[in-house]
Amino acid sequence: MTIDIAEEFTAFLPLIISTFCVGVGLWMAHHIIIVRFSENGNEKLFSRQLIMLGLTLVSVLIIILSLPISESSRNQVIALVGLVISGIFAFSSSTIFANLLAGIMLRITKPFRTGDFVKVQDNFGRVVERGLLDTEIQTEGRDLVSIPNTYLITHPVTVTRTSGTIVSTTLSLGYDLSNSDVEKALLEAATNCGLVDAFVQIIELGDFSVTYKISGKLEEIKNLISARSALNKQVLDVLHSQKIEIMSPTFVNQRRLAEDFKVIPAKKVVKTESHAIAVEDVAFDKAEEAEKNEQYRLEITSQIEQMKESLREADEDQKVSIKSKIDALETRLKQTKSEVKEG
Structure with a gap:
């Protein structure tokens, strides 16, 4: 009985050893390939995650080869695993695998x-x-x-340029207004809200009104949402201040109005409060934080690489100082990673 147990243990010993070695190897690879570089962000870990996937598949193959079975049975198990993996890729080709390839393309x-x-x-x-x-x-x-990555590569993606973008708005005015006066007023509105290189276009000559479009370049794109609202506000304020009525010529009202009556609200002095909150600060807080964290990590990583280069040519006294600075920068990277997770 004891001999049979010993023989069974001896037969399974290669499987136990290989499983233990594979487990330890994957654990070490995960810490070396993934954990040590996790502060660089998920985008920088893409290639390393693919490497871990390949190592996992190789580990499964090693465990199969160490099974205490006959060679023909082992080949059948390998064929079965290959068939399962192929089936997974085949059935997920339109979803998971396709999104994976789309992510690589992006x-x-x-x-x-x-x-x-x-x-x-x-x-x-x-x-x-x-x-x-x-x-x-x-x-x-x-x-x-x-948004799935396949959706991004199969549909047009509009990206706002960091160097600036065009902000515009349209409105319809009557034919009784001079287009030169309207153009001057609209350009003033664009200038008041901080747009540069502003221009006015006449989009359409309708049956009852003329459609104007005022556009200007916004250099600080982070204020895109606020700039659109500010342009509309300035258009209203400037046209009203110049006694230009913003109303369709087909406007009908049951009240009797004098011929010189203008439908313009009374001008009010609005005190701007210093504690006003920008729309972008509330709407895009996580995106803003993600962008700042990525730039911060890239700057620190670049500093670390430069210090490692100078470390090779430094003398012994300088090496101690440079190493301490590198350790401090790496600590800051880890702190940034933990702050992102907590956020």
């Missing part, structure tokens, strides 16, 4: 980065994070929307 083409304003169909917001299978954006309503 990293190669780099159409946008963290913090950019993007619009895909009806979804508009700032990019928070680019994952393996989807991309997360934060909308104007402060909500987080996860």
